Amino acid sequence: MAIKPQSTRQQKHLAVLIDADNAPAAIIEGLFEEIAKYGVASVKRIYGDWTGPQLGSWKKVLLDHSIQPIQQFAYTKGKNATDSALIIDAMDLLYTRRFDGFCLVSSDSDFTRLAARLREEGLSVYGFGEEKTPKPFVVACDKFIYTEILRAEAQVSSSDKPQPVVAGEPPSEQPREEAKPKPQKVPVDFIAKLIDDVSDEDGWIQLGALGQNISKLRPAFDARLYGFKKLSDLVKGQNKRFEIQVRGSSASGGESLYVRNRKSGK
Template identity: 45%
Template sequence: MSEPERRIALLIDADNAPAAKIDVILAEVARHGIANVRRAYGNWKSPHLKGWEATLHEYAIRPMQQFAYSTGKNASDMAMVIDAMDLLYARNLDGFAIVSSDADFTPLVMRLLTDGMKVYGFGEKKTPEAFRNACSKFTYLEALGGEALPDSAAATRPKTSQELRNDTRLLQMLRSAVEAASDEDGWARLSTVGSQIGNQASFDPRNYGYGKLSDLVEAIGLFESRRENLNIWVRNPPRSGTKKAAKKAAKKAAG
């Protein structure tokens, strides 16, 4: 018997999200479950949101009207947070997909995670690090397909080997995941490594310009790898001191 499909609430901060990307966002959400709640928040009388009108009807997204009660205050954000908490307390969802490039939603994400919810974030490259890292998984809109965003070429360009090696957070995350998933010989199945990373932090190889984790690991060039049928195995390369110690021990054992 197959498991029931996960139910996800898609909440869109229309003021900070491009309507042109909604099709690929929905396709991405569909990989995790079904978006049975679809809401977009904003002041729909504002000409700034004109591009969203046709999109709302085409993709069955419910517009949530929120007037700007005072200048400089984003009432839409408050309404979105209140709705998210109401949905959380209803206890009939398995996760949330939040579309915004605004770091103000970081506390909301952390609260949802506390209740065991998966939170999938979507935003532009400019999204602050705090919001990106808080999500179970965060994906740059520029890294998805569909209509290109302004200045998206640089955002989706695959990072070079040197750029990847200079990313200490990425390397530490990969090395820790490989070590945690490895067998006695240090080899770890790459699929298990991916799951381990997902449990540690927000991660999507497409944010680095690579479609798959295997492509990213290969581009870094610091991990040993081998293939067995359809499985890919990786391990952290032994440190030079470890190699010398191993050779010395083997020589001593040989007499």
């Protein structure tokens, strides 16, 4: 019988499971800010062999973010026992029926089947990994966020804070541009075809519905990969291909954005 989350919750309760061997500690600030967009991180666990020095960067941030470290010894050289421990815990948490979704933080394709299994039970799966993450794991998630974006945002955020000045030393400077990854080319043809496929008779589609359909086909799609903060900014930035229409009343708070492909000649 399928395990269904409780529909009476105002926010999704999420279990955050981090593979310390395949995720950098530098993402920590951006990671939980991103997770907060999708729900509440009710459980936060991180898996690895904490007896060695290789996870030292993670040890420094665990207490600050109330993340529970799970010790997993490497029983055999060259074999990763961390994956198995994370998967076993995920299934145990699944059958408590207390969660609406899981956040799997890793660039390891070994979690592909886990993501698919969790979705089979009707739960949402949010993946977090580097751009090198194999595609099977990416598409197995409902939404996949590349951690390069989170690291860049964290660096930009920290650069906004005033830096301490030591007497006799010039203040250090770090250009904001260096913190941002190079924007990718916007897939306008893909978006245009999707609008044609799912729009109404007049060619219009509500922007939120467009975003949902994009995520279904490309879980890793993120406006920030293309240099835009939100999907609305991305669409507006392609005004030669798309046109925007505002419907509803801003006074009542019922304002919605609609988009359609711009007709040739306009």
